[in-house]
Amino acid sequence: MWRYFVKRLGIAILVVITVSVISFGLLRLSGDLAQIIAGEGATQAQIQETRILYGLDRHMVLQYLDWAGKAMTGDLGRSLFTNEPVFQLIATRLPVTATLAFSSLLLAICVALPLGVFAAVYRNSWIDRAALGIAVFGSAVPNFWFALVLIYIFGVQLRLLPISGSASWWHFVLPTVTLSTMVMPQIMRLTRGGMIDALDSDYVKMAWAKGLNPGIVFFKHALRNALLPVVALSAVSLGFLLGGSVIVESVFSLNGIGSLAYESIQRADFPVVQSILFVLSFIYVLLTLLSDLINARIDPRIRLY
């Protein structure tokens, strides 16, 4: 178990370093930063001065090491636009997006797991077909449209729920429902597929032959085996939700990291864009690591490697 953990951790660290190099490199390659920072109409002398001021005249490797060293202490530089520390900008925006992403994933799992299990147990029944229908609907309907429908029904007509801002938990209900439809169908289908494989397996036949109760057969013997790919997908989905909530954030006027990224790209606020990219990848790697560890707990065979 420990060897497995150390190995995973090593890989995770390598991935984080690689990603940071790429995100650093991409932004440097996208144009002359000194010119962008100095602004339009700046003279050559001013640009040169900016370049020296920001240390952009040094070798790329030095610049990277400088950036990485600071990043490790939490110093991600300052916004070119507001001059606020990027760390603080992200720290105020990330909780909104994280709340949204976590609650969406939680909702998606709470719906998808039972639905997938039932669809597999009652294969080809109306439950299975209904679940398939929901999955197809969930993947086919555009997010913004679904969001608008929810706003119309629950916000405008029924006046049950707030439709913009992040002042209370209630404000997160509609965005969460909207966003969860982005990942719910895949989780449901994967659960169903895994359960069907497990239910057809010899060890489940054996569980029946032992006279075990259906609850034990389905949830102890089948589900645990079906869960492995679902855990991995959930981790990937969470990363996806963290980075992919821009539309939902803007429809519901939530000031999350998605809208921050969107604004910063528009303003060519490079330190912010780069840091968001880095922070999200970092979280993504952490989530993958977490899912690997959970899977190692679920499946003893994994602990060997």
Place this chain on the structure above:
Amino acid sequence: MADMTDACPAPILSVRNLEVTLRTPVGDLQATRGVSYDILPGETFAIVGESGCGKSIASMALMGLLPRIAHASADRCRFDGQEILGLSRRKLSRIRGNTLSMIFQDPMTSLNPVYTIGDQLTEVFVRHGKGNRAQARERAVFLLERVGIKNASARLNAYPHQLSGGLRQRVVIAMAMMCSPKLIIADEPTTALDVTVQMRTLALLAELQKEFGLSIILITHDLGVVASLSDRVAVMYAGQIVETAPTAQLFADPTHPYTQGLIRCIPSYGTPDPDSELSTIPGMVPSLIGRQKGCAFRNRCPLAFSDCGQVAEVALQKTGEDHAYRCLRPHDSLIAHWRGLHGESV
């Protein structure tokens, strides 16, 4: 319907006319037809036949583990004094794993990979109210040691992937024994194992059977396996029992042409003229879809004649006390054929 009139002890399992139909997309498949047998306490009853002849389906029907597309019916299917075919799932689950247990073919897949073998052994014991966890562990250790697993109490914490195939099958056997069953159905218990491990596993089963006085249904496609292990044999072909006899008698006087063919395929029983014989019976098993008339074996039978395709159904003929075969030919000519093949007079 001939009931048990003779003075033998009451059978632990009595099956009459078991029919299983599978509703496949291409039509109804008659997986078993008119299967009848009795199993006495403490005996090993072998069911032998080529792959696909309905051996597993026939036993799954007893366990209530048929695939959804299957429909089973029988005039009688009495286990331990109770009709088990139409039994509710709830009532059946009290029997399964308890007085009636099963060993599946592949030990690599019949243990759940994510639970320790201790967990899988003890859960069946606790489920059937035989005792608490501690007692279950005690019983598990006892049985693991009995099936020849050393260091048993430490092995309880092992996961299936940490054991070899032969050991896993021993675990499965121990699992089947946890609740002291009266009957174990072993469906090709050694087919997935190495040849050397096969014989040891079968010998173990025979030992346990004697020691604990249980009955075993030993399902196999290999007639050679049953010779030393079973008390009686039923030979199945295309969903029907075509011959049933005490094991010694079946090998001495194989009557049905299919049985004769199977025996000739056993290497150690060799044929006197190796050039003229194949190691398998030539031809293919007929499709079981739709009810066919005539003898199902006629397209492969060396003794087939015109009537074989004409009759609606070939009835089971009794020959002797406990020996029956399903063929239109008279007993004498079948035996003569067998002796002729061997060029000997036994």
